[in-house]
Amino acid sequence: MIRNLQILFVAISFLVYQPLAYGAEEAEGGQHQKGEAGHSAEGSEAREVHLTPEQRELLSVQTVTVPRGRADNIVTAPAEVHYVPDRVAEVGPLLQGKLTRLAVDLGDQVEKGQLLATLNSVELARIRSRLNSLKARKEAATAEYQREKQLRSESFTSEEEFLDAKAAYLEITAEYDSIREQLEVFGSDSSGADSSLAQYALRSPIQGRIERMDARLGQTLSSSDTPFTVADTSVVWVMLQVAETDIGRVSVGDEVQVFSKSVADRFHTGEVSWISNELDEETRTITVRVVLESPNGDLRPNTYAKARVMTQSAASLPLVPHDAVQTIDDESVVFVPGNEGGAYKAVPVTLGKEANDWIEIKSGISANTEVVSVGAFDLMSAITASGRSAAHGH
Template sequence: MAMSKQQRAAVVAILVAGLLGGAAILFTGKGGGSGEAGHEHGEHAEQGEHVDHDDHDHGHAHDKPAATPASAAAAAAAPAQAADQPHVIKLTPEQVQQAGIGIATAGSAPLRGSVDFPGEIRFNDDRTAHVVPRVAGVAQAVPANLGEQVARGQVLAVIASTALAEQRSELLAAQRREALARATYAREKTLWQEKISAEQDYQQARTALEEAQIAVQNARQKLVAIGAAESAGKDGKDGKGGSLNQFALRAPFDGIIVEKHLSLGEAVKEDASVFTISDLSSVWAEFVVSARDLDQVRVGETVRIRSTASESQAEGKVSYVGALLGEQTRTAKARVTLANPGMAWRPGLFVTVSVLGAATQVPVTVAADAVQQVDGSSAVFVAVPGGFAVQPVKTGRSGGKLVEITEGLQAGARYAAANSFILKSELGKASAGHEH
């Protein structure tokens, strides 16, 4: 149905009025909101000094979220937990037993203070011989070998010597003259007793016999001086059929051939050292002592010898301290005579010589194996409920198997004495795991 112009004007008027009313409402609402916002801003402005003061105190702290009390407590507990956890090793009694960790109690014990010196194992010169032929000649046989254990009197070499042949010939001639002089003396004695010959002839025969006996003794002593037998056959390798010039070089005592400088067919002089034999059942531990330590190192003092290459230990006594100081070093030589039944102490081995002092009662001691190095400091693993805790300690004097504890541990504390290195290893694993 077509609308008239009046009707259209009325509709437009109504629409315009509606639009104006809506605009007024919107304008009024916006103005109220601005008032409320301004009120709120006023309230914050009243607190502005406080806010500005806090910002001044804390700098840019308003850029980060505020920490709650719960988060602050957790943050404080975290460092303590991180610091304590790596120093406690949790182990059950079954695990302790399987690992072989021995537990002992710290307590008082007598300790002997010691002074340590670097030393070296050497041959016992009293039981070492440089074997020389004592006659010049040529080696016909050399049955002895380097490193061989030989017995006293065992043949080391057979040497052919012209000088020896001459000495044996001299002995044989002296023995023949002695036999002739003895027969002459017996005949002249009988004739004199029967009043057939004069007493002068008897006295001359007796003098000739005595001179012949002296000549035999002289020739025999020459052979004894060089260690040669009277007859050639006794010096041969097989004990018979030897010639006058054969000389058997024999071991002077039981020992080991540690040096050999002779081979088959080699010519040797009478003073050449062809063998060195040492009885290694006894050795020397030699060390040097400075002038300031001489008062603590005396003959008869008890010492402990420790090998630097192994865990071998032995005890002995100081057998010698030099009376003179070296002109260059200003030190004195000292030595310990050490029994070596198992050949464990070989010449040339470096050792530590600990000269022990008088025993002193110490209030707190632990086993030496219990002290471990943790983070560069000495520590002992103390038994706690459920495992072991690392206890830093300070050590004092050492008595070999025991160590004095001056700080960090009290008498009566239970600690890991044997196989404590296992706990140190587990501690390292726990620390590595905690870092990750």
């Protein structure tokens, strides 16, 4: 009942326009066909619906780019969403310490190098103390070496004394540099001059979002602990498990549409980027990878999805989702965005085969056209309701 009232509200408020030249192309040749549906009857109206932003939100209108393929040659496969390996990091200290401060919370966006937590580490304090001691000894050894070098050049000291000073200088320098490099590996300031010798700053190695935080104040963390997970999920891998009998029809570059189970009425589009050569002996499937952008984060890693591979053939045609096709005055139509925001035009099309929830389009629109995939029924209902209202008004 509520849905019907929403459609009626839109029908009362939208405008119906006279025919506008759309320039529908043939799917195969891109040429106009005379006598095709939508062009055979003189005076048939191409209706255009104008929706306000509020009406668009009310009807949840969504569009999709029309791919090419054959409806009966689509490969379907279960899939799972994964993190991209270089866009996720398990973060923990490289030496033991007690957690004294948490600088972030779950869901926080962090930059590379941003502070996550602070620890107190006895081991770090010992290393820094050792470095400070070596620094003083290095300065003394450097001065002694330079003095002996000058004296040797003037023949005021023996070769043995000069070589002893040089050896002591090189030994202290090597040990100092080793300790300093060790601190750099720990991601720690060499001297700890800006903090206590024991303070350890745990920082994020990548830009991303805090997805896991298994940490509490006072907790002792070891070098094997990784209490933080930082991840960038704007790009994800979707791993398909394609049946052994179907893998021969799948190629790198094929278009893939991935449906997340959490958002069933919308899909993400990408391409096959890799096909494994290895067959899983238990499931008799082969892994296929698709790299997808997910700027809204609705493709969640470790969740399951459904994928459709639009395999290519020489006789491929434009394909639209089943729900995109509607009937107005006994004509099959799809809705395409108009020239203005919120405008949608009903374009007559000639249908081909239907399979796997997709319909081939023989003429009326071409591949790569934007068509309404969600909300087409509501637009059709609004047009027909408005037409009935106009008829009663005469």
